[in-house]
Amino acid sequence: MRLIIFLFFILPVCVFAQPRVVSGPMYGHQTDSTAQIWVLVKDIPHLASPTGLASDQPILSYFPDLEKQVSEFSVKNGLDTSKIDVQDAEVQEYKTIHIHLSKTDAWRSAAINETEKGPANFSFLTGSCTFPYPYKALKGKDKNFIFKSMGYTVSDFMLWLGDNTYYLDKEWRSYEKMYLKNVKMRKDKYINEFIQSRPQYAIWDDHDFGPNDSDGSFVGKDTSLLIFQQFWANPSYGHDSTKGIFTHFTKEDVDFFLLDGRYHREPDVCMLGDKQLDWLKEKLKKSKANFKIIASGNQILPEMGKKMGECMAHYGSEKDELLEFLLEEKITGVIFLSGDRHYTELNYYAREDAYPLYEFTCSPITSLANPTGKFKNPYRAKESLYAKQNYGRLSFSGTSDERECRIEVFDYTGFLVWSHVIPLKELKPRQKKKKKKKK
Numbered sequence: 001m002r003l004i005i006f007l008f009f010i011l012p013v014c015v016f017a018q019p020r021v022v023s024g025p026m027y028g029h030q031t032d033s034t035a036q037i038w039v040l041v042k043d044i045p046h047l048a049s050p051t052g053l054a055s056d057q058p059i060l061s062y063f064p065d066l067e068k069q070v071s072e073f074s075v076k077n078g079l080d081t082s083k084i085d086v087q088d089a090e091v092q093e094y095k096t097i098h099i100h101l102s103k104t105d106a107w108r109s110a111a112i113n114e115t116e117k118g119p120a121n122f123s124f125l126t127g128s129c130t131f132p133y134p135y136k137a138l139k140g141k142d143k144n145f146i147f148k149s150m151g152y153t154v155s156d157f158m159l160w161l162g163d164n165t166y167y168l169d170k171e172w173r174s175y176e177k178m179y180l181k182n183v184k185m186r187k188d189k190y191i192n193e194f195i196q197s198r199p200q201y202a203i204w205d206d207h208d209f210g211p212n213d214s215d216g217s218f219v220g221k222d223t224s225l226l227i228f229q230q231f232w233a234n235p236s237y238g239h240d241s242t243k244g245i246f247t248h249f250t251k252e253d254v255d256f257f258l259l260d261g262r263y264h265r266e267p268d269v270c271m272l273g274d275k276q277l278d279w280l281k282e283k284l285k286k287s288k289a290n291f292k293i294i295a296s297g298n299q300i301l302p303e304m305g306k307k308m309g310e311c312m313a314h315y316g317s318e319k320d321e322l323l324e325f326l327l328e329e330k331i332t333g334v335i336f337l338s339g340d341r342h343y344t345e346l347n348y349y350a351r352e353d354a355y356p357l358y359e360f361t362c363s364p365i366t367s368l369a370n371p372t373g374k375f376k377n378p379y380r381a382k383e384s385l386y387a388k389q390n391y392g393r394l395s396f397s398g399t400s401d402e403r404e405c406r407i408e409v410f411d412y413t414g415f416l417v418w419s420h421v422i423p424l425k426e427l428k429p430r431q432k433k434k435k436k437k438k439k
Contacts (some may be wrong), residue, residue: 019044021066023186026195028233029249036233037099039066040186044095074101087230091179096230119253123395125150128161128339129364132185134168143366143389147190149414150391151197158198161339161362162205162297172210175223182231202232203258204245205297205340213310215265242275248283253403254396255289261297271315284331290403290424291396295337301349301359302379308372309341327354333427335405339363342370344409346384346420355427360407362392386417401425
């Protein structure tokens with residue numbers, strides 16, 4: 001009898017339990033007139049309509065606090081409509097929600113925000129390799145303090161360069177385990193606070209794609225792609241004819257090209273695949289931006305031995321094809337970004353009759369350092385090696401042709417380790433000196 005009475009009182013609490021936000025809201029891609037917001041919720045009521053929304057009750061009515069935040073964000077950005085998508089997948093009562101805000105009228109689609117004063121100054125943080133330490137003895141949570149420091153570092157958004165989590169103990173074989181690993185990352189106090197602090201963009205590498213050094217033969221790659229789409233709010237994922245996470249967006253006078261180095265990778269053949277490489281070439285040719293940031297999970301310029309780790313030079317002739325394209329088409333303003341290495345360095349590649357190419361490799365955020373960083377790398381700029389927890393910031397400032405990119409590296413406390421300035425004029429064709437006519 002007592003058990004029946006207990007159930008009588010507890011049942012209404014279970015049935016009418018209110019859903020709660022456990023991570024986020026995280027702002028993703030934004031333009032002058034659109035924005036994407038990601039939220040992780042738990043105990044969400046069943047929504048049976050084809051779109052995932054109950055026709056008689058908007059999803060935001062379940063989350064008053066979230067509705068307030070979205071409303072304030074909408075007003076702040078002059079946005080007046082919203083579209084909300086609840087992901088179909090549900091794992092242990094968790095769901096991801098994607099909120100799309102947009103104007104009802106047409107929005108500006110120009111590649112560069114051209115004003116009388118020129119493009120505005122802005123900056124973004126970057127880094128890679130966030131290891132989810134599985135044992136308390138490893139004190140992994142202490143390492144996550146770096147996200148507190150990142151939150152205090154002024155920037156307009158964050159660009160994650162891959163290995164944003166690590167699937168361990170064959171978790172990549174199970175959709176549920178992969179989903180819950182990402183849930184665990186987002187519920188971390190420091191990470192959750194940081195992703196709410198500014199918009200977030202991301203690419204992946206092997207550990208948040210599948211097994212170590214995994215490639216396009218990984219049987220679970222479509223599951224990995226689904227998980228990635230559920231936990232990030234990038235502008236797009238691949239295009240109509242080619243799957244993947246590669247995408248493109250623009251901030252002021254900078255075009256960003258985010259590459260997928262896993263989905264189409266074939267051993268000793270290619271890292272990007274023909275269709276993705278063609279997409280990149282087409283976008284670069286059309287770009288009128290001053291700077292062109294090409295972000296890759298693995299390094300592009302350095303040529304490392306296979307025992308030293310992965311790089312683009314290990315995959316057929318793709319690297320040569322890309323660099324020859326940049327040279328032949330006279331693509332200016334290119335800077336490469338990469339992660340993976342578990343150490344940070346600035347790479348410099350001098351080219352004959354062309355401007356030099358730079359690659360900023362930034363790693364690790366929380367993972368252990370890689371001692372192979374001490375080995376000689378002929379591309380590495382002097383005193384740029386840093387093999388401890390760190391993150392980077394790229395800032396773009398100046399007017400007209402005096403624009404410059406400043407690269408900074410910070411340790412886990414937010415202390416500046418080193419910085420380097422790349423003037424825009426250094427990333428343009430060199431003007432040949434005119435020969436003086438003999439009298």
